[in-house]
Amino acid sequence: MTALTLFDLVIRSMRKNIKHYYLYFFALIFSVVLYFVFATLQHDPAVVQQSGGTMGTAFKVAGILLLFIAGTFVVYANAIFLKRRSREIGLYQLIGLTKGAVARLLILENTLLSAGAMAIGIGAGMIVSRLFLLLLMKLVGFDGFIELTFSKTAVLQTIIVFIAIILLTSLQMLVAVRRTTLLGLFNAEKQGEHPKKPKAVRSAFLALLGIGLIAFGYWLSGRMMNVFLFINMLVVLATTITGTYLLFRVTISWLFYQLRKRKQGHLGLNGSLSIATLMHRMKGNANSLTIITVLSAMTLAMLAGSYSLYYSTERETRSIYPHDFMFGGYGDAQEEKETKQFTEELDRQGISYLYTPIEVMNLDGQFFEEATMTKWLPQMFSVNLVNEKQLQQAGIDIEIPDGRTAYFYDASVYWLMKTTEVPFSVKLTNPEKELDVSITKVKEGNILNPPFAGTQLVVDDEFYQEIKEQFINEEEAHRMGTFFSVMISDKDQQAEASEIYQDFTKENDRLNFHYYGQYVSTMQYTGLLIFIAGFLGLVFLISTGSILYFKQMTEADQEKRSYATLRQLGFTVQDIMRGIVRKQVFVFGVPLVIGLLHSIFAIKAASFLFMSDITVPASIAMAIYVLIYLIFALLTVGYYRKTVKAAL
Numbered sequence: 032m033t034a035l036t037l038f039d040l041v042i043r044s045m046r047k048n049i050k051h052y053y054l055y056f057f058a059l060i061f062s063v064v065l066y067f068v069f070a071t072l073q074h075d076p077a078v079v080q081q082s083g084g085t086m087g088t089a090f091k092v093a094g095i096l097l098l099f100i101a102g103t104f105v106v107y108a109n110a111i112f113l114k115r116r117s118r119e120i121g122l123y124q125l126i127g128l129t130k131g132a133v134a135r136l137l138i139l140e141n142t143l144l145s146a147g148a149m150a151i152g153i154g155a156g157m158i159v160s161r162l163f164l165l166l167l168m169k170l171v172g173f174d175g176f177i178e179l180t181f182s183k184t185a186v187l188q189t190i191i192v193f194i195a196i197i198l199l200t201s202l203q204m205l206v207a208v209r210r211t212t213l214l215g216l217f218n219a220e221k222q223g224e225h226p227k228k229p230k231a232v233r234s235a236f237l238a239l240l241g242i243g244l245i246a247f248g249y250w251l252s253g254r255m256m257n258v259f260l261f262i263n264m265l266v267v268l269a270t271t272i273t274g275t276y277l278l279f280r281v282t283i284s285w286l287f288y289q290l291r292k293r294k295q296g297h298l299g300l301n302g303s304l305s306i307a308t309l310m311h312r313m314k315g316n317a318n319s320l321t322i323i324t325v326l327s328a329m330t331l332a333m334l335a336g337s338y339s340l341y342y343s344t345e346r347e348t349r350s351i352y353p354h355d356f357m358f359g360g361y362g363d364a365q366e367e368k369e370t371k372q373f374t375e376e377l378d379r380q381g382i383s384y385l386y387t388p389i390e391v392m393n394l395d396g397q398f399f400e401e402a403t404m405t406k407w408l409p410q411m412f413s414v415n416l417v418n419e420k421q422l423q424q425a426g427i428d429i430e431i432p433d434g435r436t437a438y439f440y441d442a443s444v445y446w447l448m449k450t451t452e453v454p455f456s457v458k459l460t461n462p463e464k465e466l467d468v469s470i471t472k473v474k475e476g477n478i479l480n481p482p483f484a485g486t487q488l489v490v491d492d493e494f495y496q497e498i499k500e501q502f503i504n505e506e507e508a509h510r511m512g513t514f515f516s517v518m519i520s521d522k523d524q525q526a527e528a529s530e531i532y533q534d535f536t537k538e539n540d541r542l543n544f545h546y547y548g549q550y551v552s553t554m555q556y557t558g559l560l561i562f563i564a565g566f567l568g569l570v571f572l573i574s575t576g577s578i579l580y581f582k583q584m585t586e587a588d589q590e591k592r593s594y595a596t597l598r599q600l601g602f603t604v605q606d607i608m609r610g611i612v613r614k615q616v617f618v619f620g621v622p623l624v625i626g627l628l629h630s631i632f633a634i635k636a637a638s639f640l641f642m643s644d645i646t647v648p649a650s651i652a653m654a655i656y657v658l659i660y661l662i663f664a665l666l667t668v669g670y671y672r673k674t675v676k677a678a679l
Contacts, residue, residue: 041140056148058108058577062101063152063193064159065570069094070185071160072167093563097570102196104574109141109200111581113207120208134208138201145197153189157181170341170558238285241277244270249628252636267636271629275324278625280317300602301610308590308614319582323575324622328629330568331656335634335649337564341557342648348553350476351442352546353427355525356532357480359389359514370515373535382528383520387425391479392416392499393510396486397458408444414459415479415487418495422478425516429478435494436471440478440487448473457488461502461510481544483514572656576663579618583667587674594678604675611671619664627653 073090113120123133248271255263358370370386377384396414422429432438437457439448451473459466468488477484490498503511519528529547536543597607634649 041136041143045140045144056144058573059105059145059148060152060155061573062097062104062570063149063189064156065566066094066097066101066192067153067156067185067189068160068163069097069566070188071156071182072164074182074184074188075164089559089563093567096567098192100567100570100574102199104578105196105200106203107578108581109203110207111578111585113137113204114585130208134205137204137208141200141204142197145193145200149190149193153186156189167558167562170562171555234281234285234288237277238282241274241280241282244274245278246274248274249632252632255636264636271328272321272325275625275629276317276321279320279324283621300597300606301613308586316582319578320622323579324626324629326571327575327622327626327656328633330571331626331630331653332633332637333564334568334656335630335652336637337557337561338652339634339648341554341561344553344557345550347476348546348550352480352544352549353476353478354425354480354516355384355519355528355546356517357483357514357544358517359391359483360512367513367515369535370517373532374517376531376535377517377528380527380531382524382531384528385426385516385518385520387421387516387518389421389425389479389514389516390418391483391512391514392495392503393512394498394502395460396488397460398455408447412486414457415483415485416459416495416498417478417487417489418492419489420492420495422489426518427478429489430472430474432471432489432491432494434491436469437488437490437494439470439473440476440484440489442475442477442481442484444486445473445475449475459498459502461507464502466498466501479514480546568656569659572659576660580663580667580670583615583618584670587671591674591678594675598675598678604672607675608668608672611675612668615664615668615671619660619667623657623660627657 069090073094120133120137123136124130128136248267251263251270252267255267356373358366358373360366374384374386392415394414394416396412398408398410398412419429419431430438436454439457441448453473454469454471456467456469459468468490470488474489478487478489479485499511519525525547529545529551532545533543533548594607598604630653631649
């Protein structure tokens, strides 16, 4: 056979299979576009300069993950198409083509398809890179103008990466053609369609074990905060994954068998088109459904977590830095002088502010009794005691403790302390005296800015004066300090005040800790995180959704004769579609629902990382995820409907 004839055969094959390729081709283009965008932003000098190099590194890591996801998807999709076209490959061999010629035909076809996707993807990536850059800059809080430059390095990197993927899929085709027999090719679509009767005791045990392992993983995820945290994480991961596999491999099959047994095999039309077909392929689908479910849970947790961090950035930063600027110390007169210099500069620039001195008493503290927190924290600690009256004068919205009680503040250990049962007692001491104080609430955040914060106790004015009189004398005078709070009245002047403060700290060789600077820094970090998590999640969604779609396309074509028979018996398209829709609810719905449950408990287990309530941002991320999955489910139902209509 001449090369021209082989090429002609390739073109005819591609024309014949074009209806099967469109979604695969789109997904491949989409992967190229996103990888090229990541590579462009990674090498763009403006982005690297703006971020100080951190964004370039983050995009490099994300590019590797993106490559892994896209590569796995292409290889998996290619395997589905090879099985789908097994009859066609067998016919090529029947008419006299050697296995080598068939392999060359498939490789040439794959190369042309991939090259076309690569060219379109890079072209589209050049067009939309600007949009992605603007989105990134918006997320990180940058309002200036950045011009995106064309990157030859990004183009070359994308071409090299996808050439490697083409070589990998070509090798996959070569191995598949050489290993299969002619008889195996014609029977490939019939394999694994005759489920064996499950062994009653063994299946029931494994079915219940799968549910039990998942339930145990969920239970343990809410009780991870102890000295075995790392081991608990591994146990939760292992039990959840194993339980999920058993759920798909044994539990669901066993339940289907019990249902069929109860109905004595009379499933009816809807049951035959849904339960029966699922039973026939449950063994083959168990691995892919488990992987999709677990990775969906991980992706959802990643998306919800990153969006939650971004969503709560302003609130949590303000919680840690309650004052816009803070100066002060214990027995250091220089701090008051520096505060005056800073406020004088604010006056010169016409920036209005509220200036408040806050008296702070430093004492030694000790947890009064053995509790969960003392397994993680030192039993002895330093306490900054603060009067609620002065905090209110500084413009801090604070709840007033009752009588001789105190509220506990420490942002650095809040994630450990927030589950502690209250009230609990701490002992305030100095070398001569001690006093037991009841802690009635553990509050999030600080009431002093870092680095001064430490552990803080807030008491009412009367109790504060009583403690001061009891513990402070001439010898202990060094324990009294004054901190100076500066709150900017107009939020629009925060950035200008921040610039003044940064210049001031450079001149005076002091640490740069202030609310607005930390907010901008955190916005850059969380904005970059949600940008990367969002795109990786989107690629994963496209990949898994496409894989499920491809598998259902294959099953629809395999069952086309059954649909034709049903149509000849008088069943309408709607009658048949009711059973098919039930099947798709299972195929798309069960992995999604279980993945959502897994992610909810994963987020709950990781909730100690967040000071704020993450219910709203996590719900938004999950809703978007469900919506995109629903689109793939509707596409699948639409393909089945076309197949059923064309079956007669």
